[in-house]
Amino acid sequence: xxxxxxxxxxxxxxxxxxxxxxxxxxxxxxxxxxxxxxxxxxxxxxxxxxxxxxxxxxxxxxxxxxxxxxxxxxxxxxxxxxxxxxxxxxxxxxxxxxxxxxxxxxxxxxxxx
Amino acid sequence: xxxxxxxxxxxxxxxxxxxxxxxxxxxxxxxxxxxxxxxxxxxxxxxxxxxxxxxxxxxxxxxxxxxxxxxxxxxxxxxxxxxxxxxxxxxxxxxxxxxxxxxxxxxxxxxxxxxxxxxxxx
Numbered sequence: 001x002x003x004x005x006x007x008x009x010x011x012x013x014x015x016x017x018x019x020x021x022x023x024x025x026x027x028x029x030x031x032x033x034x035x036x037x038x039x040x041x042x043x044x045x046x047x048x049x050x051x052x053x054x055x056x057x058x059x060x061x062x063x064x065x066x067x068x069x070x071x072x073x074x075x076x077x078x079x080x081x082x083x084x085x086x087x088x089x090x091x092x093x094x095x096x097x098x099x100x101x102x103x104x105x106x107x108x109x110x111x112x113x
Numbered sequence: 114x115x116x117x118x119x120x121x122x123x124x125x126x127x128x129x130x131x132x133x134x135x136x137x138x139x140x141x142x143x144x145x146x147x148x149x150x151x152x153x154x155x156x157x158x159x160x161x162x163x164x165x166x167x168x169x170x171x172x173x174x175x176x177x178x179x180x181x182x183x184x185x186x187x188x189x190x191x192x193x194x195x196x197x198x199x200x201x202x203x204x205x206x207x208x209x210x211x212x213x214x215x216x217x218x219x220x221x222x223x224x225x226x227x228x229x230x231x232x233x234x235x
Contacts, residue, residue, distance in 0.1 A: 043206050043226030044157070100147055101208070101224055103157040
């Protein structure tokens with residue numbers, strides 16, 4: 001799987017949009033970009049994923065650059081409960097039932113009141 | 114959506130004893146489950162992959178005789194930490210991959226995580 005690079009930490013004001021960047025310059029054509037987050041002392045939670053088109057769901061939006069070498073996760077109106085470590089992961093879709101998710105260090109997003 | 118239940122959430126054991134952690138998929142059949150370990154302020158590290166009815170595949174550096182994994186049914190995988198030592202104290206998290214066709218169109222939903230088990234060995 002392609003390696004990802006994320007800033008170690010970011011701050012955001014409550015109610016404002018949080019934009020979390022991720023670089024994945026070695027991504028392959030069949031690799032998806034996944035975002036998970038982990039709130040302190042809990043298991044990771046799925047947020048969103050995409051291949052090349054921008055995606056939006058009830059939690060967030062995912063913007064993938066045209067060359068697919070980077071992406072941005074957008075939380076449109078951050079709340080205090082969004083404080084968590086956010087992980088950007090790239091991996092192939094499917095690939096057999098044994099395919100695993102490998103976590104990097106992620107970005108600690110702190111939402112401030 | 115898919116739910117994974119992990120039990121216990123916290124356990125304290127004495128050094129030298131064994132501890133079993135259970136991971137259950139509640140509303141789907143999990144053909145594959147993954148076990149992670151997470152030390153304070155570090156990321157999740159994959160320990161092993163277990164498939165129902167077959168032996169687990171361990172990541173490099175993980176002692177298979179110390180961390181016993183059993184995946185005897187499509188809804189239950191267990192991790193047993195044998196002869197626990199203080200350095201085994203960690204946060205253990207399981208993840209299940211849903212093999213159900215209903216989720217095939219949204220691959221990201223195919224990985225659901227448990228809430229984790231905080232193991233403290235004293």
